Amino acid sequence: MQLSLDDPLWDHLPGAYGVEDVRGPLSRLLEEWEPELCNTLLWDRLYHQESLYPATWAALPWLWQIAGRHADAVVPLFDFFAHLLALAKRAPASYCAYEGLPLSGADLGHWHVSTPPAMIPPADALFEALVVWIEPWAVQVCRALNTLIEGADRARAAHYLRGITAWVHPEHESIERALGFLSDGWSIEEMLETLEADEDVPFHMSAREISFASQEAARLQELCPDLARDLRALVDAVRADSPATPTQPHPDQLSLFD
DSSP states (O other): OOTTOOGGGGOOOBBBTTTTOHHHHHHHHHHSOOHHHHIIIIIISSSSSBOOHHHHHHHHHHHHHHHHHHHGGGGHHHHHHHHHHHHHHHSSSSTTEETTTEESSGGGGGGTOOSOOGGGGHHHHHHHHHHHHHHHHHHHHHHHHHHHHHHOOOOHHHHHHHHHHHHOTTHHHHHHHHHHHHHOOOHHHHHHHHHHHHSSSOOOOOHHHHHHHHHHHHHHHHTTTTHHHHHHHHHHHHHHHHOOOOOOOOOTOOOOOO
């Protein structure tokens, strides 16, 4: 589902700092790859402090098209896609299908859109179509991210795996959280020490999360040995704090890409 770049609805879709020009940069990036312009669009207009926005989702089909058009766009755009997947299902507001994606045009008011609702072009069809489009799109992105893990450095591989895990297994919050630290360059030891100091309790993973992390470590051994080693270290550290934790795989707990 692509909102035409000529559609006046763009002038009413809020981003990180209210309604800004999104379709202009999209048009330019479709014609020519401009790294700085893309960086500004993604991280200054479509994202802010772990938040996504209506303009983010409206731009997504166009960003996907740009990724397929320019080889140099793949890494920066898939970095963004991974981050989007990591946030999308994280406790969205009651008026959102995913983080920042409203259920209807009437919900745009939650982003302090100043235009009276009667003056905003119909938006329900866009948001409904995006919800349908996102599911198969996310499957494609997860498979592409898994491919990109091979040969990636530890931090980027952790970032990609974080997005995959958060989307496919949102119940594994502890693993997603740990991967966020690893993607920022932290070691397992630094992460565990910091979390325990801040929260006064050891980092915890459920038996299913331990099983899942162990399976992913085995799967990633050839794709990204450094990340596989970190996942094994994480499992060992959690087991050491909870020696009685069962470690057998749960029968319905499958690896992401078996």
